[in-house]
Amino acid sequence: MIRLLLLLSLPLYVLDQWTKLWIVREFRLHEDMREVIPGIFWLHHTANTGVAFGMFNGTEYANYAFGAISLGALAFIIWLHRKGAFPGWMSRAAVALLVAGIFGNLTDRLMHGYVVDFLLFDFGFPPFNPWPSFNVADSCVVSAAILLALASFTEAKLSAKKP
Numbered sequence: 001m002i003r004l005l006l007l008l009s010l011p012l013y014v015l016d017q018w019t020k021l022w023i024v025r026e027f028r029l030h031e032d033m034r035e036v037i038p039g040i041f042w043l044h045h046t047a048n049t050g051v052a053f054g055m056f057n058g059t060e061y062a063n064y065a066f067g068a069i070s071l072g073a074l075a076f077i078i079w080l081h082r083k084g085a086f087p088g089w090m091s092r093a094a095v096a097l098l099v100a101g102i103f104g105n106l107t108d109r110l111m112h113g114y115v116v117d118f119l120l121f122d123f124g125f126p127p128f129n130p131w132p133s134f135n136v137a138d139s140c141v142v143s144a145a146i147l148l149a150l151a152s153f154t155e156a157k158l159s160a161k162k163p
Contacts, residue, residue: 001081001092008096009103016104016136020116027118041121046133047114063109070106074099088155094147097140104137 026032027045034043049063077095086092108115115135122130 001086001095004092004096005099008093009100012097012100012136012140013103013107016100016140017107019136020104020108020118023116023118024112033120040123041119043118044120044133046117047112048117048133049109049114063113067106067109070102070109074102086151088151090147090151091155094144094151097144097147101137101140101144104135104140108137 023043023045027034027043029045029047032044035041036043050066077098080086081095086095105115115137117133117135117138119135120130120133
């Protein structure tokens with residue numbers, strides 16, 4: 001598991017922090033926007049103290065509450081790992097992605113007082129026109145959730161076959 005954390009989590013964490021540092025240096029908060037793919041994809045700098053889709057963004061203690069929840073999630077992941085809850089490659093990869101995502105956004109909360117979001121897409125379909133802004137860490141968390149869902153079906157079968 002340590003190897004996976006070093007080979008997957010660490011590079012993704014570094015990529016997340018590097019892209020956010022670049023955005024913070026190059027874009028004024030809530031002002032600048034650069035179109036990358038006309039009508040579909042933009043880069044911009046926005047602040048999110050809440051969670052997914054901007055829920056609870058701007059509420060007084062949201063940044064502290066979600067920072068604490070992040071630490072609790074990390075502790076829970078460690079506890080589950082020690083209990084052998086991640087038997088296959090898919091669930092272990094999901095954990096590595098979760099760790100990268102949690103640390104990426106937690107670092108933002110500690111350094112900036114908010115999570116730096118900067119990727120903005122509009123594919124032209126409701127209910128999200130455009131899709132809420134996100135970052136590399138958010139992508140890691142969503143990918144981890146998908147992998148964990150898949151692993152819950154495939155890895156359960158693998159562990160049932162063992163004597």
